[in-house]
Amino acid sequence: PTWIQFGYLVVAVCFILALKGLASPRTARTGNLVGAAGAVLAVVLTFVSVGPDHLLPILAAILVGVAVGVVAARRVVMTAMPQLVALFNGVGGAAAGLVALLELGEVGDAGVPAHLATAFTVLVGAVSFAGSVLTFGKLQDLVPARPIVVPRFRWVYGGALLLTLAAAILVVITGSVTLAAVLAVLALVLGVLLVLPVGGADVPIVISLLNAFTGLSVAASGYLLGNALLLVAGTLVGAAGSLLTRLMAQAMGRRVTTILFGGLSGTSTQG
Amino acid sequence: MTEGIALLTVFVLSAFTGYEVISKVSTTLHTPLMSGANAIHGVILIGAIQVAGRAQGSLELWLGLVAVFLATLNLVGGFVVTDRMLEMFRPRSARRNG
Structure with missing residues (x-):
């Protein structure tokens, strides 16, 4: 109404x-x-x-x-607030992914634009969830805070990226719920791979980036559900979060690309 | 198709708005702003309520309820933790200004 x-x-x-x-x-x-x-x-x-x-x-x-x-x-104690925010952000991403999966399951074949929005929501939501949980682990000292580089990282990252993209494209074409669930799992792996090489000192900036990701995935779910408020709220956070990520990096005299991929080329902070 | 264009318009205008409203943020407020923005996307709760409220089988319902729970955590926890950050922030800035 x-x-x-x-x-x-x-x-x-x-x-x-x-x-x-x-x-x-x-x-x-x-x-x-x-x-x-x-x-x-x-x-x-x-x-x-x-x-x-x-x-x-x-x-x-x-x-x-x-x-x-x-x-x-x-x-939560003051010093532990950033990781709590990371966790809240992650569960938001997970919620958006679940909403998209369920919507696909309930509505069924809804056409390519809706499948695209679903694939995007699931992919970005799951990356944000896994990445955020890992940043929580790094700040909470559950996982070593130093940059972690997996062996043969070029192959691992390339492979994970290709598989995820392939699954996303298949979801867009077929609108299959099973494939969307597979995409979610692959995106979880991708989220972990994204955050592993980030050094401890840079983690807050990555939390901000993942915050923008969750915003975008919420925006896509708004398109999917035909809900303008979700679209507006998600886009606002996506845009503000992206700018904030850049401002935070600037304030630390760093660049976002160096923060994300510096660990892989050996120029990251040793956190 | 017109609905698609309308939503695209909303998307583009929201993106500019989100960018503009925080473009003059002071460095001390970076973390609370991140936390507040984080709380706002917790509004995915309304999407979660929508899909959980339509669930047919028990698996769907459970997944829907998990989504409702996680989204509430994001929304409520997000606003409360931001308020706590700002609670600590305010006296400090008052001292600096006064």
Whole structure:
């Protein structure tokens, strides 16, 4: 209905104001609250307009998510905040990937543009998830923070990239759910390979990059579901996140390409 | 096709907006801004509610519920952790300004 769409527009404006607020010290905290208020409105509007089946299990899943999210965010020590943000970002990417997979399974053959959006969402969402979990591991000292270069990396990276692209193209052509699941697994491997060679000191910049990735995958899922709000929110984060990644790299006197691939050519920080 | 063009228009305009609104961010705010932007894409929750609410088999439902849970974690955790960062940030900047 029109009033729901209007409500989503209000939410989109809240998100823009949130980003704008967060960019200035005086208004940052208010900006964040405006964003949160927008998100609550979006969820309420969705429940009203969709009238979903399985209402109780869905509400239960949300409640568990709220409980875990609030406790984790409240208890985390200051120094561990970046890795918690990485983890939150990763699960967002995973959620977007799952949404696209399920949409494909429920709607079935929806035409090439929809298949393309699905492949993109699954691919980028899974890369973001795996990459974010690995950055969490690096910052939490579960994985060595130094750049890790796999043996014969040219073959491994080339092979993984080709296989993933092949799977993505097949998903676009066939719209097969099984192939989309295969694509998700390959993308997980790709996400791990992307973050392995990054040195510990550069990890925050990679988290920002993966944050932009999740944004783009959310945007693609918005196209897939025909939901303009998801498209706007995802694109906003994708664009702001990309710029922020560059600004963060500049502030450290580094280049994003050096951060990502420097480890492979031996010029990364030793974290 | 017109709907496709409309969505493409929305996409392009949103991209410029996202880029412009944060182009003057101060260095001290990089991490909270990243965290706040991260919370915003947690709104994928509304997509998760949509697909979970349409699930037919039990596998689909479970996967849908996992998506709802993960998206909520992203959304709620994201805004709360950003607020905590800014809570610490504010007194410091007030001191510098005052």
